Amino acid sequence: MPLNQFISGQSLEEAQYVFDTFTTFNRGMKSGRTAFGAPTVATGVGAGTAGGAVIGTVTGSDFAANFTVTAGTTPAVGTLATVTYGTPLGAFPSGVIVNVSDNAGTALTTGAGSLTANGFSIVTTQSPTLNHVYTVNYLVIQ
Amino acid sequence: MPLGQYTPGQALVEAPTVFDTFTTFNRGVKAGTGFGAPTIAAGAGAGAGTLSSIRGTDFAGNFVINVAAAGSGAGTLATVTFANQLAVAPSSVVVSASDNTGTAALAAGAQTLATTGFAIVTAAPVAVHFYTVSYTVIQ
Numbered sequence: 001m002p003l004n005q006f007i008s009g010q011s012l013e014e015a016q017y018v019f020d021t022f023t024t025f026n027r028g029m030k031s032g033r034t035a036f037g038a039p040t041v042a043t044g045v046g047a048g049t050a051g052g053a054v055i056g057t058v059t060g061s062d063f064a065a066n067f068t069v070t071a072g073t074t075p076a077v078g079t080l081a082t083v084t085y086g087t088p089l090g091a092f093p094s095g096v097i098v099n100v101s102d103n104a105g106t107a108l109t110t111g112a113g114s115l116t117a118n119g120f121s122i123v124t125t126q127s128p129t130l131n132h133v134y135t136v137n138y139l140v141i142q
Numbered sequence: 143m144p145l146g147q148y149t150p151g152q153a154l155v156e157a158p159t160v161f162d163t164f165t166t167f168n169r170g171v172k173a174g175t176g177f178g179a180p181t182i183a184a185g186a187g188a189g190a191g192t193l194s195s196i197r198g199t200d201f202a203g204n205f206v207i208n209v210a211a212a213g214s215g216a217g218t219l220a221t222v223t224f225a226n227q228l229a230v231a232p233s234s235v236v237v238s239a240s241d242n243t244g245t246a247a248l249a250a251g252a253q254t255l256a257t258t259g260f261a262i263v264t265a266a267p268v269a270v271h272f273y274t275v276s277y278t279v280i281q
Binding site: 017021022025060066090103126142 | 163173174218226235266279281
């Protein structure tokens with residue numbers, strides 16, 4: 001972790017920890033955000049192949065993040081976006097959960113595909129709508 | 143953490159802890175109940191829907207929503223208001239909504255991520271069906 005991101009009073013654990021029983025988080029978990037580099041998000045062909053598809057600001061990290069995708073011309077069923085980790089994982093992830101919802105007020109049936117140590121794709125089984133903005137959330141468990 | 147919830151033999155870490163490499167949980171992760179439960183409200187997408195079986199915390203939870211006989215549709219199925227406001231808006235909120243009849247899951251996503259909570263937006267649910275909704279929040 002960059003030293004300028006370490007706040008006095010926090011405990012900084014640089015060793016690998018293995019918790020061998022259930023571990024309780026009373027106040028939840030935080031994404032490390034960009035301490036190890038931000039992921040790169042790119043539009044897929046499902047977001048529109050003829051231009052106009054746009055990725056909005058990515059908030060979060062390889063572990064968990066959200067961003068928006070604006071569908072361009074001729075959106076389709078398939079890969080809406082791809083996420084490439086800022087730092088490749090040591091192994092393929094155990095699980096990646098993704099959701100895609102239309103800011104106009106509905107949601108797309110979605111899943112994560114092509115899970116590798118370098119990233120994954122976000123696949124929808126419904127076609128997005130031209131010029132609609134979709135909010136994407138994901139969570140990666142290695 | 144209230145002392146009454148601390149069991150001797152457990153390690154209690156009260157300081158914010160940053161794990162600077164991968165951390166392995168051999169038995170999984172629990173959402174603690176020491177800081178109160180969020181408030182769940184049915185959204186317009188559920189019509190005048192009703193809630194039951196609310197479990198969990200600001201970090202992770204689940205509940206059942208009974209969609210009303212009339213007035214439901216695509217949109218905000220429910221809203222979650224955190225019991226304890228976060229310092230910053232979440233990095234990610236992942237959700238799922240499944241029909242308790244076992245027919246199909248409902249496409250769902252989180253929107254309006256804020257320090258105070260979020261909205262669960264779905265495709266159109268079926269009237270008078272019960273949906274189990276789960277969520278996990280990463281700050």
